[in-house]
Amino acid sequence: xxxxxxxxxxxxxxxxxxxxxxxxxxxxxxxxxxxxxxxxxxxxxxxxxxxxxxxxxxxxxxxxxxxxxxxxxxxxxxxxxxxxxxxxxxxxxxxxxxxxxxxxxxxxxxxxxxxxxxx
Amino acid sequence: xxxxxxxxxxxxxxxxxxxxxxxxxxxxxxxxxxxxxxxxxxxxxxxxxxxxxxxxxxxxxxxxxxxxxxxxxxxxxxxxxxxxxxxxxxxxxxxxxxxxxxxxxxxxx
Numbered sequence: 001x002x003x004x005x006x007x008x009x010x011x012x013x014x015x016x017x018x019x020x021x022x023x024x025x026x027x028x029x030x031x032x033x034x035x036x037x038x039x040x041x042x043x044x045x046x047x048x049x050x051x052x053x054x055x056x057x058x059x060x061x062x063x064x065x066x067x068x069x070x071x072x073x074x075x076x077x078x079x080x081x082x083x084x085x086x087x088x089x090x091x092x093x094x095x096x097x098x099x100x101x102x103x104x105x106x107x108x109x110x111x112x113x114x115x116x117x118x119x
Numbered sequence: 120x121x122x123x124x125x126x127x128x129x130x131x132x133x134x135x136x137x138x139x140x141x142x143x144x145x146x147x148x149x150x151x152x153x154x155x156x157x158x159x160x161x162x163x164x165x166x167x168x169x170x171x172x173x174x175x176x177x178x179x180x181x182x183x184x185x186x187x188x189x190x191x192x193x194x195x196x197x198x199x200x201x202x203x204x205x206x207x208x209x210x211x212x213x214x215x216x217x218x219x220x221x222x223x224x225x226x227x228x
Contacts, residue, residue, distance in 0.1 A: 036217070045121065046157075046165065046208055048217040061216050095164055105155040105170035106210070112164050 002027035004096050004110035012090075012117050018083040022096030022110055029077045030054040034099040036106065037070065037081045039092040047092075051099070052079055086117045122147060122213050123220035130226040131199045139223045141192045141209035149190035152212040156185055156194045159206040159222075168207070169194060201227050 008020035022035070029035065037049040050060035052070045060068050069082040083090060093114050097106040124142040131137040141154060148154055154172050157165035167176050169185035172192065184195045192211075196203055204227045209220040 045222040046210075046219040048219065051217075059215065062214075103153060103155075103171045104212075105153075105167055106157070106165070107167045107170070107176065109164040109166070 002098065002108050004098065004108060006094060006096050006110045006113040008113060008115070010114055010116060012086055012115060013119055014087055014117055016086055016117075018081070018086050018090060018094075018115055018117070020081045020094055020096075020113065020115070021078050022080070023076075023078045024098075025077070029072060029079065030074055032101045034101070034104065035070075035072070035079045036097045036099060038095045038097055038106070038109075039090075040095070040112075041089075041092040049081065049083075049094075088117050091115065091117045121221040122218040123209055123211060125207075125209060125220035125223045127221070128224045128226065130228055131196075132228045133199055133201065135199045136195065136197045137199060137225065138196075139194045139207050139209075139225070141194070141211075141220050143190050143192075143211060143213075145190060147190075147211045147213035147218060148187065148192060150213075154185070154187050154192035155210045156183075156192075157208045157210065159208065161205070165208060196225070199227055203227060
């Protein structure tokens with residue numbers, strides 16, 4: 001069965017760039033799925049960041065669009081998130097998740113990785 | 120402030136039935152977009168509980184059910200159990216992005 005695993009630095013300096021990778025195992029990233037990033041600030045709710053299809057097509061949350069880049073590496077079966085110009089407000093648990101067509105519910109989630117923005 | 124509105128908290132005794140509402144608008148739920156529900160146990164990732172308004176993934180007990188009407192949706196939990204204590208989130212689509220409700224904390228008394 002498909003599993004997702006996030007990885008990346010747990011601490012990022014203010015004004016820097018947050019970079020995370022989500023490794024897909026047990027299945028191909030080139031299947032008919034959208035691959036998303038979702039974040040959750042401490043004690044708060046879920047916020048969708050953006051998504052990518054294996055073709056490279058992307059959709060982003062308009063509130064973050066100017067700072068977000070999501071990319072896919074089919075050779076490594078993984079996709080990545082870059083969030084630039086980070087502030088303390090970007091401190092959160094970051095999850096990667098899969099949405100399967102046609103219903104596009106997030107049916108598989110990674111365990112999440114905590115990223116703190118601090119000097 | 121979330122596009123989808125959920126009550127911050129609900130509670131119930133073991134064995135009872137509780138419902139969690141998710142109120143949207145004509146640009147999301149009312150536009151015909153599906154509603155999905157997630158359960159998040161403390162310290163864990165969200166888990167898909169209901170998809171496509173009223174469908175349960177394999178392994179989800181039939182104590183959990185979902186419905187949708189107009190600009191709102193509801194999650195019902197019958198035969199409440201201690202292990203149901205968690206945060207619950209609804210999710211839909213609105214103006215080119217996926218949106219979540221603010222979450223509801225369910226306390227089992």
